[in-house]
Structure formats: C-alpha cells, structure tokens
Amino acid sequence: MAHERSTRSIRKRQVIRAARTWIDGAFFPATVVVEKGLIVDIVGVRDRVIGSTVLVPDDAVLLPGLVDSHVHVNEPGRTEWEGFRSATLAAAAGGVTTIVDMPLNSLPPTVTPEALMIKRDAAAPSAFIDVGFWGGAVPENLGSLRPLHEAGVYGFKCFLSPSGVDEFAHLDRAQLAAAMEEVADLGSRLIVHAEDPALLHDHAELGRGYDAFLASRPAESEASAIDAVIAEARRTGARAHILHLSDAGSLPAIRAAKASGVALTVETCPHYLTIVAEDIPDGASEFKCCPPIRGAANRDLLWAGIVDGTIDAIVSDHSPSTIDLKRSGGGDFGLAWGGIAGLQLGLSAVWTEARSRGIPLETLLPLFTTGPASVAGLTDVGRIAIGAPAHLAAFGLDDRYVIDAARLLHKNPITAYDRRELRGRVRRTWLHGKQVFDATDGGPGEAPRFRGSPRGRLLSAAAARPSRPAVVASAAG
Template sequence: MTASSPSRFVVRAGRVFDGTAFVPAAVVVENGLVVAMLDEDAAVADAAEVRVAADAVLLPGLVDSHVHVNEPGRTEWEGFGSATRAAAAGGVTTIVDMPLNSIPPTTTAGALEVKRAAAAASAHVDVGFWGGAVPENLGELGPLHEAGVYGFKCFLAPSGVDEFGHLDRAQLRQAMGEIAALGSRLIVHAEDPELLGADGALGRGYDAFLASRPATSEASAIDAVIEAARATGGRAHILHLSDARSLPAIRAARADGVDLTVETCPHYLTIIAEEIPDGASEFKCCPPIREASNRDLLWEGIVDGTIDAIVSDHSPSTVDLKRAGDGDFGLAWGGISGLQVGLSAVWTEARERGIPLETILPLFTTGPAVVAGLAVGRIAVGAPAHLAVFAPDDVVRVDARELRHRNPISAYDGRVLTGRVRRTWLRGEVVFEAGVDVADAVDAAGVPGGRLLSRGGTLAAVGEDAS
C-alpha cells in the first residue's frame, strides 16, 4: 500500500499485548502476516528493524463492529475514505459497517453490492458489512446472508430514516427465528417505542431529552430480545447499551443459556448527563448518555466481564443537522462522532478508576471480533499483521477540526485525553503515523489497501468481489 514498509521486518517492544497481558516480544512480519513471536532481543535474519519506544505498547489492530459510514447516499455525512482514515488514526484496522444510513440501506444482496462498490475505491482499513432486517425483507434474508453479511441489524423503535423501518414484537420473533435458521445473528437497537416521548422540539436543555428516552424503554426492549432469543434459540446482540440497570437481566439470561452478547460505547463510559451543556446537541445520541451513577454501573459490567465489546457507534452527520433547531435536543440529528478517539477516551476514564489497560483491551479487539464473527484482534503467528503502537501516557487535547472524520463536530471536542496512537499497520503496511499524512500519500498513489471482508473469513482485495 505504501513504499514505506519492507516486506519483512521485526517489531521489538518491551510491552506487547498477547491477548491477556503485556509481554516483551519481537513480532516478525513477512508479506503482511505475523510469521513469528520471539523473545524481545532474539536475532532475526534479513529483516528491517522497528523498535517501539519504551513509553509505548504494541497492540493488535483494534476492531470496531459498529460504524455508520453512510456512503453512498449520505456521503456528505461520512464516507469510506474519511471514516477509514479516522479508524486508522485511532488504531482501528477492521470496521463493520452498519446497514443504514446509506441509500440504499443494506437490506438486499443488490444493495450490499452497491455498498461494496462504494467502499472499494477508498477503504484504508478492512471493511465488513452488516445486513438489515426490516419489515419489507422478513422471510427473504437468505440471499443477503449468502452474499456475505456478518449478521442482521434491526431497530425496535423508529430508526430516524424512513428507508429503514423498525420491527414490532411479532416481527422481532419472526426475524430471530429466520436468522437462527440461517446460523447468523441478530443485532438489535433496543428501545421500546411505547415508552419513548413524542418526536418534536424539546428545547435546549438536556434533561428534557433524557426524560424522553427513559431507561425503562431500553429495559423493556432488551427483555423482548431475550425472550425472542430464548424462544427461537437464536443468537442475539444488544447494541450500544446505555442502561446499566439492564445488566442483571442480561446476566440472568446468559445463566439460563440464552445466546446473548452486549456492547457499550465510549461516550456512555466517559461522558455523563450532568455535564452536558444547554444546546450542546453534539452530545445527542439514542439511546442517550445517562447519569454518573449509571456510568459507574456500566464500568462494573466492564470489569466483571458482562459487557463483551466497546465500539464507537460512530454515527456522524453534517454540522447543520447536528445544530438543527439551534441546539434543540429534540430537533438535532442524533449520533456521536468518535471513531478516531475511542480507545484514548476509554483509557483516560479507566486510568482514573485504577483499571489497567489490559482489562479494556480485549473489549476493543477480540470482543467485537467475536461479536461479528471475525478472526482478527490478536497478534499471533499466521494472523494478518494488523498492529498499533499506543502511547498510554501521551496527553492530547481533542480538536474536532483536526479529526479525520468528514465533519468537524464531535462530543469529544476540547476534551483532554490520555493515550495516543502513534502508528498503525494494516497487513504490515503503515496506514497511520502521527505527524505524517500517510493516507494522503496513499490516495495520491491510487492504491488504498483496505480489503472488503465477507462472512466466513473470505478476504477480497479492494476492487474485487468479496462474496
């Protein structure tokens, strides 16, 4: 992808994350694969040398299984070029794209091919795709599954876009049964529309918005997902959990044998409702950011292993849409832009709580990989050389104008974070280096190196059919 990376090199570091702990090691890379894991100072013949600084660690490339790229159709919100640049800058080497808010939504095999064609020209990291389960395609999900999506997303409340409708309780059960028969998984935006406030203006105060999307709505919808999974034997995944008081129900369901996983997001772990200023609609998302006491309980779910993954739910839009209604939380578009800063944000909070980096790293790597059914997220012999150098003590003030997201608005703007990605490799090629515009150089060469991923582990080079 770039001329900067030799075909054979060794990365030596005093702290390499092996999936559970940091160990000193030399990671040997050849032709894009990890071919050996040796003692840190072991001799390696015919290999270029890369030494990770003593104040940094070597990580597997992160995995983000919840990203809204929005291309095609709403590319002015975000596109594959900008989203994957931001991912690389955050140490993320694999993303899985959500089936909305692009047009067309990924609810048919034909729409998936449109999405793949859009990604093929500009992906700087690897990209997989979720399919969508909507009222119109129930009973006809097989072709989309066979085309290679990693599972199916549904909403239980209105999605915010007319072309991606939500499922009622009977349709949820139908979708779960159909998807179970395919051997796939259903991932669910869990809010109960019967318990949500009416759409429309709410004013500039965050409290009114928070009250309009109460925790009871999330809890009710999660209960419905659990019962549908229990009845059908299907695999279910709860998206972007904000209501920590639903964790006991999730634990109980798992104890009963329900095949259930759950994710949360950096904004729920790092931002609290009490601190959101009036009119600051960049903080609007659904389900909403809740109170400090709720955040504490989410962190308990991180530490005790109930929560399986931390993912961005990167859901950007234009500045005009985010500022619609002059900061009225009921009128502004919902969604947090945070793909580039997730690890740094969560590590900043974890560090303040005395939680070691090793505790959160699996939730950024193997956790979301397992949710999506991807064989990535580890540094291991035979694995693709997706690697990131992370400096856990570096201090960075976020400036939304400098993030690689397409639109310069983010809930993290102005926040001081601890931890910074210094370099990211994708299959042994440098796709991000702090202070160096690697992505621009790649664009100029016309050879972005991300691959399109397909269920079953098939990889296709950008521009090839991945089905």
C-alpha cells in the first residue's frame, strides 16, 4: 500500500523545466517541482525528476505568478462594470495569480465586517485566482476599524479628495490624522488616494479636449496630499502607501521620507509609464483616470523612479465601467467615468516600453511580484521558492500582438490600450500547481483556453497574524 501511495504521489507531481527561471532576483536554468499545490523542490534543468513534465520553450521565461494589489472588481452591486469571474479570468491571462480587491465601487463598500462577508460570498464561487481584500477608512467608521482588521483585511484605503461615489466619502486632514493613529495602533497600513481637493479645479463639463481635464487636476494637488501623508506617517509611525503615483515631481519628497525612516511605500501604474498626455485624442475618455496621465517629461521621471528603486510596485488600478459611463457626455472628460481597464495587460504594456528604453526585464519583475506583495503584507507569493504556493507564469519575451478591446477578458470592451502593439505575452499560468490559462491552445484568432472551474482561494490577513496571548485572571485577584 505504501508503494501504491508513493506511485500515485509521483504521478501527481508537476515538473516544470525552463532555461530561464526567475529565482531570488535573477534568471537561472531550473526545474520547479510541485506537489499538492506547493513548490517542493528546485533542481537543475537537466536533473532527472519523475512526474508530469512541462517544458517552457527557450524563447520564454518562467516567472512567479504576478501580484496586483490594486484592483476594483466592483462585485456585488456594480457587477455590470466588472465581476470576480471576469476580473480573475483577465488577471490569469495576464499572468496575475493574486489580486487584492479595493473596498469600492462595490455595494456595499467594504467598510464593515458584514460588508466584507458579503464580498467574500460573492467572490467564493467565481474566482479563478487567489483574492484578498482591502478595507475602507471613511468618516463613518473611524474609531471602529479594529473589527474589520480582525476580519482579515490587508489594510485600509482612504481618499483625500472625493472618490466619485457617494457611499465612500473622503477624509479631511483631521480625519487623515485620526486614521493614521488608529492604523498605527492596529499595526496595519493606510493606503491613500492622494489628491488635495483644495487644489483641484473640477467642473461638471470640461469638454472633449484632454488639456482642460489635465489642468483641472494639477500635479500640485498630488504633491500637497503626499506631503500630508508623509507628515502623518512620520508623526504616528503608521505604515502608509501612496496609491497610483502620477506626479513624478513628488518622488524627491518620497525618497527623502524613506531615507529618514518613514514607513512609506509607493506604487505607479502601467498607464502612467506607457501613455502620455500629448498623445491622447480629443474625446478619448477611455484615457480618463484620477490622478491623470501627465506629459512625456513626467513619464521619463517616473521611469527614473523605477530604475533607482524609489517606486515599490507597478499595479493596474484596474477601474473599469460600462461603455455608457466611459462615453458619458460624448467624450466630455468632465462627465465620463474615470478609470483605466488594464488588468490583463500590465506586464506586456510595461515591458514593451521598458525594452524600448533599454531597461531589462530583471528591473521590472520585483515591481510586479514581491513589491506589491510586500505593499499588501502578503508573505508567501510573488516568488519561486521551496514552500511557496506554485503560482507560475510562462512569458514569451518577444511575442507581438495588437490589442483588440473586444477580445480582452474584461467584462466591458473598452480600454486605453486598444489597438496598441505590445511585445511580450503570457502564454501559460498555473495556480497552486494547476494550469488555469493556456494562450497556446488552438489556432491564431481563437479565444484562449481556461482549465477547470474557478479554484481561487480567498485570502485573509488575519490568518497570517500571530494570535494574541490569552489573558489569564490571577487567582489572587
């Protein structure tokens, strides 16, 4: 019987061989051995290992599954914008095996433990990859964040300017200070949409020209809000994170804060690294996002922040909506819904731009893997290592393709990347050792294939936290 069990175990073993495998910050020829969803061994690419074997072609690399810590899934409540099934399918096609979902624009927003449970119930039957959840810090729940923290959220998101939805109000400066104090006490993190409303010039109608929209959300607004976040993080000792950095002029303040010991991280997004204001046509409201896409000189400085390590993560800020909302007002940038749909395309889009600048893939990969994992406090994903979940992706470095929004797996066929030619494409994705996506199945023009039913896991930060010691009453007392 023991021999039979051993034979069955060998048959279930997954063996993935690649001439270039991303391990500990470099590429090595390696064989990754997987059992029961975990990486159990990493050996030489020619070492003999018995099991079901996959050979990654020499023109591709084997990567850890990517991590995207900034995704708006919108289910429940606004599932017509995006839902867990469509979002996680798109993520898998982009090599992403772990996302952390934002607390808005779902209904209800994730600002109470009850709302978190509703969201988890929505995600459970539909997720093709692993999903964690952010909580929200809004004026109504300040002072009461602990129950949501203990329910397993990875931290708390707040806005310093209006969020765009009435049910998720922004914090003023006094409320920001209170939130930082509470988050510091919990040992959690505050992730901040940093724009100063006093410096915004929003109008209901701005017209079809992008320049008016860009002028309505100046870089000074980001800089002012980021300065406020840094000051409160320094005062309280809280961990703080700057979301979707658009203004490269804020990088010196962020560098200085980090150097002085402030517990600060910062992310940017593929659209800020690959698109420039000068190229956005009139009426093309699919390019609207907040903070906005800025000019070419600003983009160059953001890339400098990538190369020098100031920026910790590149994440999608996937914030989709229906076509009607994106085209509201006939392309009026003041009336259209803001948000870029790009969950499926992040690595390909950024790699296309990076290679044109002579920046190697090795520079990018930490920002798509361990960087966002660290931002969220996820300790066991974004790496190929013994004991880690077998989340993997095969990436064809030179694959060329032209984006057709109608063929993307996002729910709504509208994206700022439509008709762009990209280099580099995810060919296969594995989750817990099981192949969930294969772009190589079928012929040219056929839809990519997904294997099996949704098997993503719902993640909880509470599971990774040490339990509190029990308080034992004194017999004398």
